[in-house]
Amino acid sequence: MKIVQMQKEPIDVTGLLHKSGTVEDGAILTFIGTARKNSMGREVHYLHYDVYEDMAMRELDKIVKHAVETWPLTNCIVIHRYGRVNIGEASVFIAVSVKHREEGFAALRYIIDTIKKTVPIWKKEHYADGSVWVSERP
Amino acid sequence: MVDMYIMNIHIKTFASVRDICGFDNITMELPDGASVKDAVSCLSEKNPELGTKIDILLFAINEEYRAVDARLQDNDVLAIFPPVSGG
Secondary structure, three states: OEEEEEEOOOOOHHHHHHOOOOOOOOEEEEEEEEOOOEEOOEEOOEEEEEEOHHHHHHHHHHHHHHHHHHOOEEEEEEEEEOEEEEOOOEEEEEEEEEOOHHHHHHHHHHHHHHHHHHOOEEEEEEEOOEEEEHHHOO | OHHHHEEEEEEEEOHHHHHHHOOOEEEEEEEOOOEHHHHHHHHHHHOHHHHHOOOOOEEEEOOEEEOOOOEOOOOOEEEEEOOOOOO
16 A cells, blocks of 8 residues: 655544554554754744645655665555644654565655655744744755 | 747746745746756846855756756746755
């Protein structure tokens, strides 16, 4: 099973965890990126993600395709939020189900590292007194 | 006759590039054979800050990453954006 999705709504982490695994596999590995309260010494009120949605879906599809071709993943779920993400909420959810953990760790790391390099999504931190695109921060 | 040598290029901007340009979507006319760099130079006439960032910007033509010297074709969608910061 593959699920690749961009969504505005909060991610149902518990619901996704329940369908991440299979009885054939010995490991479910997850990465959940969350909105942090502090950034470079400033208190963040919330995040806003801009997205080039069609291209982001294409890039996410490429990443997941490469991952399932490289490692023997039974399930691979990748969901990224866009729009407003409140502090403490998940901005990205990745789960892979696999027979043995080593391949799962490698796949998981590849997926999140590549998302951060290639998927056209941009994070803006909002503070009490303004906001900054993370890409523009010195 | 002159129309044969003009391309319509659909420009999309995102994040800080949209803030600099003040639009998220326009169509501009460029001469046949123009590159991504030519499009950015043209946009930089009104938005000089854009030109100063050309070395760090990323470009996609029809949703695929392309280099700054890539040639454009009529009706291409050229997206211009800063380094990505998802996750």
